[in-house]
Amino acid sequence: MRPMLAATADRVPAGDAWVHEVKWDGMRILADVHDGRRVLSSRTGRDVSVSFPELAGLADTYEDLLLDGEVVALDGGVPSFGALAERMHVSSARKAAQLATTRPVTFMAFDLLRLFGQDLTTQPWSARRDLLEKLDLRSSAWQVPPVYDDGVGLFEATRDQGLEGIVSKRRASPYAAGRRSPDWRKLPHRASLSVVVGGWRPEVGSTSRLGAVLVGTTDGAGGFAYAGRVGAGLAGAAGARLRALLEPLRRSASPFTTPVPREDAAGATWVEPEVVLEVASLGRGSTGKLRQPAYLGLRTDLTPADLHEVTDG
Template identity: 80%
Template sequence: MQPMLASVADGIPSGPEWVHEVKWDGMRVLADVRDGRLVLSSRTGRDVSVSFPELQGLAETYDDLLLDGEVVALDGGLPSFAALAERMHVSSPRRAARLASTRPVTFMAFDLLRLFGSDLTGQPWSSRRELLERLELDSSAWQVPPVYEDGAELYEATRDQGLEGIVSKRRSSPYAAGRRSADWRKSPHRATLSVVVGGWRPETGTTNRMGAVLVGTPDGRGGWAYAGRVGAGLAGTAGARLGALLASSRRDRSPFSTDVPREDAAGATWVEPRVVVEVQSLGRGSTGKLRQPAYLGLRTDLTPDDLHEVSDG
């Protein structure tokens, strides 16, 4: 099963038919418990159970359930995607266990899709929520975050606290697995963006050490518009890891449908636009390029098609 997705709000919904939740800056995960075993799946269906060993205790809570939620890593009490990025792609059980003790995650469970063999996706959100709260899932590694009646107030509060934003949900909505629905609407604050990597440049004075990546966003025609050069945040292991991932996808020409300035293209190695990363910036300048972008981490839970879908939706 794929998770239900939220559309972008053009205003915060109000009225008794809506409730509102904090939008977490993390990784969307389905937690499937059956026969004493837990399987964690990313939004793209990838099994990420090994990456988060501290969540294995969910297998002992109930005999059969399927939860939808967000895995977050807290840094100074606030969710940090940069902190989570170190955990998302780990495939070594030994390394995952070590990171679980030094940089633990929390699973924020916000929906219940199956319980004791019964499919709940056709029931309204309000019924699913009532059952979820009855489960009393509360530990240091997982919790059921609260919902709020006043969306505008929550939006302002999350902005003041430095959180990512809010998600508004229609109480009567069924769970539309794998679909983007107007019954769920997201209102983000932070200027973070998922972009595709179309090339990279070496660090000054080197030939093979990554200094910056050239990134793009959907151009509205199925291609990629150039969005700028990102160098901040790529020092050390972050750049090395990304470079290793891009090594097998070289191509002869730029994959971008718009022009790349000569100063950005100089010395670039072009790659197939397959890898999605998260960046933070001060928005876009008059040329459409990101202003002062910084690399936050890989988005192994997203594909380039996901970015086109969000843009088209």
């Protein structure tokens, strides 16, 4: 099963038909518990159970259930995708165990899709939420975050607290697995987005160390338009890891469907657009390029195909 996705909103939905939640700056996870095991799947369906050993105890909560939620990592008490990035791609059980101590995560469970073998996805959100709260899922590694009736107040509060934004959900909505539905609407505060890498440039004075990547966003026609050069945040280990991922993807020409300025293309190594990153920026300039973009982390939970659905975050 793939998770239900939220459409982007330009205002907070009003009225009693809606309920509102904090939008967590994390990684979407489906947690499937059955037969004494727990399997964690990313939004793309990848098994990421080994990456988050602190969630192993979910297997002991109930005999059978399927939860939807987000894994978050805190930085100064605030969820941060940058803090989570080093946890998302870990495939070594030993390294994951070490990171679980130094960079622990919390699973924010916000929906219940199956319980004791019964599929709940056709039930309204309000019924699923009622059952979820009755399960009393509380520990140091997972929790059921609260929901709010006052969406405008929550939006203002999350902005003041430096949180990512809010998600509003229609109380009567069923769970539309794998679909983006207007019954769920997201309203973020910060200007961060997912981009695809189409090339890289070496660090000044080096021929091998990565200094910047050339990134693109969806062009609305199945391709990727050039969106600028990202260098901030790529020093040291982050750049080395990204360089290793890009090396097997070399190609002879730019993969972007729009021109790359000569000053950005100079010395570039072009790659197949297969690696997705999360970047923060100050929006776009008059030419459409991202203003002062900075690397936040790899989006191993997303594929380039996911970016074509909608400008996503």
